[in-house]
Amino acid sequence: MTMNDYLRISGDKDFIAAHWENLERAWKFECSHDTDGDGILSNSEGTAWVESWVPSMPRQEIYLAALDEQASLAFANLARATGHNDLASQADARATHLRELIEKQYFVPADDFYAFSWNGAGSIDTTPTIFPSVAWWDGDYSLDRSQAMLSRWASAEFSTDWVRVSPATASASTTPSVITRAQSGPYHRLGFSCRISHRPFALRLRPPDAECRSHLVAGSGQRH
Numbered sequence: 001m002t003m004n005d006y007l008r009i010s011g012d013k014d015f016i017a018a019h020w021e022n023l024e025r026a027w028k029f030e031c032s033h034d035t036d037g038d039g040i041l042s043n044s045e046g047t048a049w050v051e052s053w054v055p056s057m058p059r060q061e062i063y064l065a066a067l068d069e070q071a072s073l074a075f076a077n078l079a080r081a082t083g084h085n086d087l088a089s090q091a092d093a094r095a096t097h098l099r100e101l102i103e104k105q106y107f108v109p110a111d112d113f114y115a116f117s118w119n120g121a122g123s124i125d126t127t128p129t130i131f132p133s134v135a136w137w138d139g140d141y142s143l144d145r146s147q148a149m150l151s152r153w154a155s156a157e158f159s160t161d162w163v164r165v166s167p168a169t170a171s172a173s174t175t176p177s178v179i180t181r182a183q184s185g186p187y188h189r190l191g192f193s194c195r196i197s198h199r200p201f202a203l204r205l206r207p208p209d210a211e212c213r214s215h216l217v218a219g220s221g222q223r224h
Helices: 002-010 013-018 020-032 061-082 085-106 131-135 147-153 174-181 185-197 212-217
Strands: none
Touching: 002 013, 013 061, 013 174, 020 061, 020 147, 061 085, 061 131, 085 147
């Protein structure tokens, strides 16, 4: 996704082509780390962000699933730009499948809310949390039925002090120890405020210099 951001900003297809081998390795890693067979990147390799959770660590979180979808779209764009049209089609198809799967696995009609995690065999953690806000990685993404969830985030149901606390106030997960581990930090606060206001935020970016590009290459084996 970082390389796709660079391409969108700079139009530098030659740079992408020169490092295609790294990008393809990252793509193969993404597609091969689905331990439960549902098609979505799982937590088995410790690739997700959750440090701890009560009562147990989740197998797969909504923002990890959404990251997988958006990374697939990013790879499709990179593949098209460098003439790898078959891979681009595969990545587009994977992103479409993941989007449908996220809605099927994570949306809870009874609550009009998206679950935090999916743990196999239809088991989901329905604790109302702020974590689905992390699903917006690329600036264009949206969950199909998020309006009611956005309204709940803006309500008194979710407490906030210097940061927005991740679980809902009335949730069983809202204990002092859990709150300490689950405070959402500046990225939640920024993303939350932008989504509630329906106003996208933008950063003024300049094309990376040689040093920045070396960092892109170094990291492209892990995140594209």
